[in-house]
Amino acid sequence: MKKDIFSESKKLYRLAKIIRNNFESWNYEEIFMPFMEEYTNSFRGGLKYTDSNNFFLIKPDATSQIISRIKKADEYRCFYFNEYFPIQGECSLQFGAEFIGKNPLQQKLEILSVVFTILKSVGIEDFYIDIGSLENLNGILKEVPEFKTKILKALEKRNFSIVEDMNIDKEIKKRLWEIFSFRGKKSGIKQLDQIVEKLPEENIFIDTGTIRYLEYYEDIVFEIYSPLTGKPLGGGGDYKVGGMTGFGFFMDLKDLSKICDICVQEFRELVTGDIKETYERSRELTMNGKKVEVVL
Amino acid sequence: MSLSFALPGGRLFEDTKRLFGEIGLNIPEPESRELITKDGPYSFVYAKAFDVPVYVEHGVDMGIVGGDVVEERECDLFIPLELPFGRCRISVIGREGREINPSDMEGYKVATKYPKIASAFFDSIGVNVDILKLYGSVELGPKVGMSDVIVDIVDSGNTIKANGLKELYVISDINAVLIVNRISQKTKFEEINEFINRIRKIKNEEAISKGLYNDFFKSIH
Numbered sequence: 260m261k262k263d264i265f266s267e268s269k270k271l272y273r274l275a276k277i278i279r280n281n282f283e284s285w286n287y288e289e290i291f292m293p294f295m296e297e298y299t300n301s302f303r304g305g306l307k308y309t310d311s312n313n314f315f316l317i318k319p320d321a322t323s324q325i326i327s328r329i330k331k332a333d334e335y336r337c338f339y340f341n342e343y344f345p346i347q348g349e350c351s352l353q354f355g356a357e358f359i360g361k362n363p364l365q366q367k368l369e370i371l372s373v374v375f376t377i378l379k380s381v382g383i384e385d386f387y388i389d390i391g392s393l394e395n396l397n398g399i400l401k402e403v404p405e406f407k408t409k410i411l412k413a414l415e416k417r418n419f420s421i422v423e424d425m426n427i428d429k430e431i432k433k434r435l436w437e438i439f440s441f442r443g444k445k446s447g448i449k450q451l452d453q454i455v456e457k458l459p460e461e462n463i464f465i466d467t468g469t470i471r472y473l474e475y476y477e478d479i480v481f482e483i484y485s486p487l488t489g490k491p492l493g494g495g496g497d498y499k500v501g502g503m504t505g506f507g508f509f510m511d512l513k514d515l516s517k518i519c520d521i522c523v524q525e526f527r528e529l530v531t532g533d534i535k536e537t538y539e540r541s542r543e544l545t546m547n548g549k550k551v552e553v554v555l
Numbered sequence: 556m557s558l559s560f561a562l563p564g565g566r567l568f569e570d571t572k573r574l575f576g577e578i579g580l581n582i583p584e585p586e587s588r589e590l591i592t593k594d595g596p597y598s599f600v601y602a603k604a605f606d607v608p609v610y611v612e613h614g615v616d617m618g619i620v621g622g623d624v625v626e627e628r629e630c631d632l633f634i635p636l637e638l639p640f641g642r643c644r645i646s647v648i649g650r651e652g653r654e655i656n657p658s659d660m661e662g663y664k665v666a667t668k669y670p671k672i673a674s675a676f677f678d679s680i681g682v683n684v685d686i687l688k689l690y691g692s693v694e695l696g697p698k699v700g701m702s703d704v705i706v707d708i709v710d711s712g713n714t715i716k717a718n719g720l721k722e723l724y725v726i727s728d729i730n731a732v733l734i735v736n737r738i739s740q741k742t743k744f745e746e747i748n749e750f751i752n753r754i755r756k757i758k759n760e761e762a763i764s765k766g767l768y769n770d771f772f773k774s775i776h
Contacts, residue, residue, distance in 0.1 A: 387742070416635070418633075418634050419635065464741075490612075
């Protein structure tokens with residue numbers, strides 16, 4: 260049986276409305292992504308589609324679409340609601356934001372602040388943000404490039420046994436163990452420590468094992484999660500684009516809707532009576548910024 | 556802080572009980588139909604093996620289950636440890652006397668409790684097969700002519716031998732694994748890491764005593 264799209268959409272619409280208000284409060288503008296892109300390696304994910312000898316991607320990752328479209332060095336604050344087709348798995352409905360410019364620390368603090376206010380405004384108090392550093396890991400991967408895939412797999416599953424079984428230097432294993440086993444507020448990694456120092460919220464941690472190894476991420480990455488659900492709600496990271504830096508995040512709107520309880524009460528003027536007069540009055544009211552409900 | 560575990564029944568439960576005993580953690584025997592038992596801050600949820608990853612993905616902190624089940628269920632979990640028991644293999648099994656390579660099984664009917672693992676294997680070698688999902692006694696498939704081969708767990712090999720079947724190809728070796736809820740790993744970081752390290756220490760000491768392992772772990776603890 261087909262899903263009741265009206266009931267599902269009602270919750271998503273209310274949630275999206277609150278999220279949009281948050282983005283607007285932070286001075287972010289909504290952008291609308293093309294449905295389909297000509298296939299190039301610069302896009303992540305997307306459903307592959309071919310028409311004669313032309314290759315396309317349907318609904319690739321929004322951040323990679325944004326990065327590919329930056330034409331001039333300027334400051335950009337944007338947000339989006341977008342369907343995303345991963346290479347494997349089901350299409351998901353995501354929202355996110357990007358802050359592109361020339362002040363990396365400001366970008367990070369602001370995007371993380373936006374995440375905080377969004378989650379709190381949709382009624383989720385019980386959540387955490389863990390940040391990690393790819394540079395910290397990349398330093399090790401460069402020394403043992405032949406083990407890169409295995410090390411990333413080990414980190415993905417937090418399975419240090421895989422590292423223990425590798426034929427690599429004992430000192431490298433020790434450094435990897437430190438990455439696997441640190442979670443706290445002060446790591447000795449300057450880029451991570453300064454973010455946590457400047458965001459006094461209790462629910463932000465440095466977890467050096469937090470790794471989101473996407474093509475465009477440069478160094479700082481983060482994951483958002485809540486004990487209310489068994490998987491991360493979303494995440495983000497930093498990247499370079501046209502001589503500037505960017506920092507952004509995404510979350511899954513449907514996953515978020517499952518754990519938040521939104522009750523929106525709004526005042527609407529009830530307009531009733533003769534059909535012609537009712538709509539005449541309704542037009543007048545809505546043009547003056549009032550919300551109406553027409554009942555005939 | 557409390558920690559919860561999802562555990563399967565049978566031999567894996569006995570091995571788990573022994574392992575937990577070695578690190579001083581007592582698993583109380585469930586009485587008759589009891590589904591949850593407690594020992595101080597620890598609670599134990601008894602589930603069917605195939606459901607253990609689902610319980611862990613949706614809120615139980617940790618679980619122990621065969622690697623085959625984790626692969627089949629495709630749950631989003633951390634797998635920090637492979638355990639020194641539950642060793643077996645998942646294999647393609649056919650009738651005795653009709654030995655054939657999997658690459659020549661185009662169009663075969665394959666009965667299995669593991670449709671995802673079986674599909675992934677035959678896809679990886681570019682062979683089209685019909686997968687028949689069964690919930691148990693898959694050895695019956697070839698016996699009644701419903702399927703040409705089966706994909707199933709092989710331990711001692713006695714069951715397949717008793718049913719006139721033969722292991723034709725090993726898809727992968729398997730052992731029991733410790734699985735951890737991704738969010739618990741964060742919210743109970745120290746408790747879970749301490750628990751994992753206690754098990755790892757036992758596991759490595761066993762391996763070192765058998766001359767199977769280097770002493771790297773000792774150097775970091």
